[in-house]
Amino acid sequence: MRTGSEPTTARSALRARLWLSLWGIAWAIFGTVVFVLVGRPGWAAACGALWLVATVDMTMILRHLRQGPHYQPGPDVPPYPPADTRPPPFRRPPRHGHP
Numbered sequence: 001m002r003t004g005s006e007p008t009t010a011r012s013a014l015r016a017r018l019w020l021s022l023w024g025i026a027w028a029i030f031g032t033v034v035f036v037l038v039g040r041p042g043w044a045a046a047c048g049a050l051w052l053v054a055t056v057d058m059t060m061i062l063r064h065l066r067q068g069p070h071y072q073p074g075p076d077v078p079p080y081p082p083a084d085t086r087p088p089p090f091r092r093p094p095r096h097g098h099p
Contacts, residue, residue: 014065021058028054 031047 012064014061018058018061018065021054021061024054025051025058 028047028051032044032051035041035044035047
């Protein structure tokens, strides 16, 4: 059900993102070192840039984790206002004027 408030109530799996960013940092470091040793400065710079992006992402994830439940609500906070449980009003079926 779409409520229109999805951007304000969106949740993120911060711990999963943390582990994925650590995995990306490990591979970026590995790639940077290997390409520097083989003499490929362009690829080493690309891996270094990826390393920087993954590190910045990891610092933002850690910051959000440390800010607590205000920015990462728990299961007791609903993602949207409760749905209206009243039944829909009765509507007559349309009359067709067939000859």
